[in-house]
Amino acid sequence: MNPAEAALTLQTLQRYFERIGKDRILEERIDVGIISPYKGQIRLLRQLLRKDRYWRPFRSLITVNTVDGFQGQERDVIVISMVRSNAEGNIGFLNDLRRMNVAITRARMKLILIGDRSTLCRIPFYKRLLSFCEQE
Numbered sequence: 001m002n003p004a005e006a007a008l009t010l011q012t013l014q015r016y017f018e019r020i021g022k023d024r025i026l027e028e029r030i031d032v033g034i035i036s037p038y039k040g041q042i043r044l045l046r047q048l049l050r051k052d053r054y055w056r057p058f059r060s061l062i063t064v065n066t067v068d069g070f071q072g073q074e075r076d077v078i079v080i081s082m083v084r085s086n087a088e089g090n091i092g093f094l095n096d097l098r099r100m101n102v103a104i105t106r107a108r109m110k111l112i113l114i115g116d117r118s119t120l121c122r123i124p125f126y127k128r129l130l131s132f133c134e135q136e
Contacts, residue, residue: 001040002083009034009081009114010048010055016077016112017058026057033075034064035103037092041083042066067103078107082115097125104129 013032017025024030036042045064049055055062063075070078080103104111113133120126 001038001044002081003044005081005083005114005116006041006044006048009045009079010052012112012114013077013079014054016110022057025061029061030076030109032058032062032077032079033070033073033106034062034079034081035067035070035106036064036081036083037067037099037103038083039066041081045081067099070106071102074106074108076108077110077112078103079112080104080114082113082120095123100125 013034034045036045042064049059049062049064063070104113113129115126117130121130
């Protein structure tokens, strides 16, 4: 697990909620999926969501699960916590591009990717994905 990235993931989602309006999220029942390939990160994110009072009104709209747990499902907003960050560029489960395809195609309206650029961009797929995102 990556505690700093878990905190950043929820901070990023909170900024997104603030930008589009908390009332709109609730009124339109905009559902959110937070995905991570690692069960340890899932447990940590769920724990952080339970502890922070900010998330209380939104808990029924937020699902936190692994990539496999989201297969066959969609959400309006998807936030993916990639977790891996190391000098060697080891990315573990993130190397399974079929699983990552499942993760990044779950969003109906908004996809937010959280990860360590220097670790991920050692892999051509993630380098191209980042390049594509920067162009848009």
